Amino acid sequence: MTRTHPHLTQTVLDACHTLAEFTTTPGSITRLFLTPPMHDVHAYLTDWAQRLGMTSHVDAAGNLRCRWEGSAPEAPTLYLGSHLDTVPNAGAYDGILGVVLGFALVEALGGQRLPFALEVLGFSEEEGVRYGASFFGSLALLGTAGPMLDLRDAGGQTVREALTAFGLDAQALPSAEITGEALGYFEIHIEQGPVLEAAGQSVGIVEAIAGQNRFDLTFTGRASHAGTTPMLLRRDALAAAARFVVAAEDLARSTPGLVATVGMMDVKPGAGNVIPGEARCSLDLRHARDEVRLAALPELLASAEGFASERGVTLTVTPKMEVQATPMHPQFRALLHQAAADAGLPHPDLVSGAGHDAMVLAARMPAAMLFVRSPGGLSHHPDEAVLAEDVTDALAVGSRFLQLLAAEGGRHGL
């Protein structure tokens, strides 16, 4: 029923393992935006593209772009891919699996031309590690990466300078923008979470990329002696902050789909026998539907204010990030459900709690994502893994998706 070939699963895994060796720190995988090992990744994938008869180039943003033209010159383009950069000490699949699967899906065509072109994208930057800002690669395809050019990395080098050092020209950045007819964007990515594993399923279809808010909260009380200050004369910053952590967990547990995380908690002065005078913590709040998140947020912040004022503690709330939810395109999703059903696979809907390039491209074209089970739910960890049979399933769903799309004639705007 599907056009994948058994050897392709091994090809995909071998490619991921080989690409994992292109790192700035031998023995672990660390491949930041515009660093030398990215040249090796480009060379490896360009070689594969050429063997498949694809054209390829590295665009002015450092993205690898390899095309398999459609059956007619004026055909629209379906973009396939993910990112090539990693976090420090990463696993071998986050991002790169989606790029490699893009080439494998072209290989699975066995030379067939579709009524649309395929362009496999290997984004130069998604993780936001080097410059503290994410999505340079995909933003360049929308023509909106320019404001990031003057960011500086820890060593003081700007993006502009890093492009030059990599052999590119920042002046040419506008040339990376997509100007032709785009059919859509399809990204395969590891789930980075435990949901598919808990359900015993290999792949899932993303219904939306969650919106999120991030805040820093600083509770300021008064440091005093743990032995000599009675409970009712305390202004204990951590006591207030701890109730906020509990409230965040309680609200998220009782609100379907909401996740709330306090990942950071710094307490001063931080001695066992001194009542905390300050507690600074983070809040990370996400949901697939903005109205749920935006209803939870004021409730949580009001509870924090209450816990603080009950204790004579003051609260300062600093917004750090707000991203609206990005629904995936309904017709692409429907085709993915059908493709999975055709391949005889369960096809659960999933929410992506993490951001992805698909979130950026969805502003310009229909976008969809397929998630592949993450054993142990591991992500951003050297032990991150995928199962070979899950790669086979992803290939089957992806291939069938392309055929279904072709059967619809590759109509623009679906």
Add this chain to the structure above:
Amino acid sequence: MTRTHPHLTQTVLDACHTLAEFTTTPGSITRLFLTPPMHDVHAYLTDWAQRLGMTSHVDAAGNLRCRWEGSAPEAPTLYLGSHLDTVPNAGAYDGILGVVLGFALVEALGGQRLPFALEVLGFSEEEGVRYGASFFGSLALLGTAGPMLDLRDAGGQTVREALTAFGLDAQALPSAEITGEALGYFEIHIEQGPVLEAAGQSVGIVEAIAGQNRFDLTFTGRASHAGTTPMLLRRDALAAAARFVVAAEDLARSTPGLVATVGMMDVKPGAGNVIPGEARCSLDLRHARDEVRLAALPELLASAEGFASERGVTLTVTPKMEVQATPMHPQFRALLHQAAADAGLPHPDLVSGAGHDAMVLAARMPAAMLFVRSPGGLSHHPDEAVLAEDVTDALAVGSRFLQLLAAEGGRHGL
């Protein structure tokens, strides 16, 4: 009614201010055990003792000991005093006020001999800063400081070597032990807390020095992605630890006299978008009555275990310290209450949440403490203060206490 003289309050305050200048860090008060400025303190106080007609020496533990003999050679000794060392960047009154008031109480006698000798003690070490262990000075008076001689400070110097460098002889340490007849020990100290200030009272009579437990608790869960891990698949170490902080506050608030403090909280990996895999915190639990503390402790630790296991988090509890409560001597306390009443002052009972040399000496002799109001409840802080009128009240109560004791004939064992 009391024998204090108006000028003595100013003498006491002037002495504290002058002694505050004997520091290893000009501009702030830092005077650790056996450091050079301690020589200056000894010299200043010895000069005062000699003017009062007292004998004085520095014992083998570095304690300053100045005697005002009683009316008969065989009279027992009432010990008066506190400690001369400070924490880093300290205030001008913690410890030293009690020593200075000892001399002032002798001065207030105006040459009168009592039916007991007075020995003013300036302990060499109470804060535990230099060697991470406390009470070297008072333990030496019980003959039990020996095991501390081989402790090393941050620079690697042992107590033994530090005694030599100070001009003392560790071999002679046993000579510091009290061998004669001890009538008791009376210590005046700043409250280091907000209770007297909140009550609008100048002095309070300590009924007991609280017993305490200190623990480290390590909650170990699993770090994972804040966006991709649903609430019910999390093993959030901080979520468990935060509930423990709340439980500790709740139990202490609902148990009269109990204080529970979580002063330290370290979270790893400590990023806003990563669920905490580890949360390490402290617990400091104190009460004047051991049975109350020892009932609260297992309840709290069981709650921590429950919060952990509900979340798939493991808990490791490490005991760091246990000190039993030390009740002050009932007859000394009764005399202090009478002395305050005779001076026309309110005389509230207070619990000392902090440890003091009186806790050590209570093992050998009747011990009692008078607390002086701490403005703002400040302690171990450069802004630590005392009010002049409170010093006047402390002198009045102390003087009257000596007279009441004298009226009882200085009977041994009271």
